[in-house]
Amino acid sequence: MNSAQVEGAARRAANSHTLERLARLGLACRGVLYGLIGFLALQIAFGGGSGGKEADKTGAVETVAEQPFGTVLLWLMVVGFAALTVWQLSEAVLGRGEVKDRVEAGSRTVVYGLVVATLLGLLLRGDPGSSTDESSKDLTARAMDLPGGQFLVGLAGLGVIALGAYWVHKGYRKRFLEDLRTGEMSRRARSLAEKLGMAGFLTRGVIAAAAGVFVVRAAITYDPDEAKGIDSTLRAMADAPAGPWLLAVVALGLVLFAVYCFFEARLHRL
Numbered sequence: 001m002n003s004a005q006v007e008g009a010a011r012r013a014a015n016s017h018t019l020e021r022l023a024r025l026g027l028a029c030r031g032v033l034y035g036l037i038g039f040l041a042l043q044i045a046f047g048g049g050s051g052g053k054e055a056d057k058t059g060a061v062e063t064v065a066e067q068p069f070g071t072v073l074l075w076l077m078v079v080g081f082a083a084l085t086v087w088q089l090s091e092a093v094l095g096r097g098e099v100k101d102r103v104e105a106g107s108r109t110v111v112y113g114l115v116v117a118t119l120l121g122l123l124l125r126g127d128p129g130s131s132t133d134e135s136s137k138d139l140t141a142r143a144m145d146l147p148g149g150q151f152l153v154g155l156a157g158l159g160v161i162a163l164g165a166y167w168v169h170k171g172y173r174k175r176f177l178e179d180l181r182t183g184e185m186s187r188r189a190r191s192l193a194e195k196l197g198m199a200g201f202l203t204r205g206v207i208a209a210a211a212g213v214f215v216v217r218a219a220i221t222y223d224p225d226e227a228k229g230i231d232s233t234l235r236a237m238a239d240a241p242a243g244p245w246l247l248a249v250v251a252l253g254l255v256l257f258a259v260y261c262f263f264e265a266r267l268h269r270l
Contacts, residue, residue, distance in 0.1 A: 019083055019086065019087060020270045022079060022080060022082075022083030023080075023083045023084050023086075023087045023270055024265045024266070024268070024270070025076065025079065025080035025083065026077075026079075026080030026081050026082075026083050026084035026087075026112070027080075027084070027261055027262075027264045027265035027268060028080070028261065028262060028265040029076070029077040029080040029081060030081075030084070030261050031257075031258040031259065031260075031261030031262045031264075031265065032060075032064070032077070032258070033057055033060045033061070033115070033258075034060075034200075034254050034255075034257050034258040034261060035254070035255055035258030035259075036059070036060035036063050036064070037055055037056060037057065037059070037060050037230070037254055038251045038252065038253075038254030038255035038257075038258060039063075039251075039255070040053055040054075040059050040060070040063070041055045041234050041247060041250065041251035041254060042248060042251040042252075042255075044234065044235060044238055044247060044251075045238055045244045045245075045248040045251055046244065046248070047244070054131040054133065054229075054230075054231040055230065055231045055234050055235070056131055056132040056133075056229055056230040056231045057115060057118060057132070057230075058118055058128045058129065058130075058131045058132065059131070059231065061074070061077075061115075061118055061119060061122055061128050062128060064077070065122055071123065074119055074122065074123055075123065077115075077119055078116060078119045078120060078123070081112050081115045081116045081119065082116050084112040085109055085112040085113045085116060087270065088105045088106070088108040088109040088112060089105075089106075089109045091105035092105040092106035092109055117129065131229060131231060132229025132230045132231060133228060133229035133230075133231050133232045134229070135229060136211075136215070136227040136228060136229040137224050137225055137227050138224075139227075140153055140215065140218050140224040140227040141224035143156070144219075144222065144224060150219050150222055151219075153215060153218060153219040153227075154215075154216055154219035154220070156215055157212045157213070157214075157215030157216035157217075157218070157219060158212065158216065159212070160208055160209075160211055160212030160215055161208070161209050161212035161213065161216070163208050163212070164204075164205040164206065164207070164208030164209030164210075164211075164212060165205065165209060167201045167202075167204045167205035167208060168201070168202055168205030168206070169205075170201050170205075171197065171198045171199075171200070171201025171202040171204075172198070172202065174194055174197065174198065176197040176201055176260075177190075177193070177194065177197065179264070179268055179269055180193060180263065180264070180267045180268060180269065181267045181268075181269055182267075184267060185267065189263075192263075193260065193263045193267075195256075196256050196257070196259050196260035196263065197257075197260045197263075199252075199253050199256040199257065199260075200253060200254070200256050200257025200258075200260045201257070202253065203250055203253025203254055203256075203257060204253075204254075204257065206250065206253075207230065207233055207234070207250065210233050210236070210237070211228055211229070211230070211233045214226055214227055214228040214232075214233065214236075215227050215228075234247060234250065234251075237250060
């Protein structure tokens with residue numbers, strides 16, 4: 001089989017109806033995770049803690065595991081996120097979009113793959129792995145040990161800030177609607193999707209930009225412990241003036257984005 005035949009087979013597999021259905025399941029599972037992260041953040045905002053869980057994807061997965069039929073739900077999430085990983089990998093490697101779109105697909109491939117690893121870790125070993133905070137500090141420490149590591153960490157922090165700015169821009173300009181089959185939506189449904197998407201992408205942008213600032217600070221101070229994942233970034237917001245209310249607004253934005261993910265699951269252009 002030559003390379004053209006291999007590529008053709010890969011494209012047919014990526015465009016199969018089965019993969020599409022499973023990817024839509026994955027998008028719905030993505031909504032579940034964001035909703036749970038928002039719920040954990042709300043608990044932190046109002047002083048109830050978060051039941052000892054991190055307000056990130058690891059904490060959300062642990063919350064799912066505690067529910068009735070939690071193991072079944074986790075395996076469904078494995079299937080859904082694995083499908084999302086394959087879909088985004090095919091977009092990155094075989095997609096005919098712009099370079100920006102393919103790079104974005106590649107980054108999503110990594111993120112979804114890490115979620116699959118977290119889910120499998122909990123199911124097979126009883127350990128979901130490192131939280132985003134631990135991973136951020138470990139990666140920062142390793143990067144700083146490299147030649148020019150402090151400069152590289154600073155660039156990475158600026159990159160995360162740029163990602164946050166991109167998400168804010170995408171939300172403000174409603175560019176996320178390009179991913180939806182808006183022609184199949186009623187006026188009321190489109191209006192709701194616009195509001196949910198704007199709130200969600202603006203919130204994700206603010207969190208990413210704040211996390212990027214902490215990474216830049218880690219580079220400047222040459223202290224990996226200054227780098228923060230999602231959980232510590234959210235907790236830092238709670239410590240700011242009027243922090244609990246700020247965190248409550250951010251948490252609500254995550255919950256709204258979770259609802260938007262269900263619009264994606266139904267109407268995303270796959």
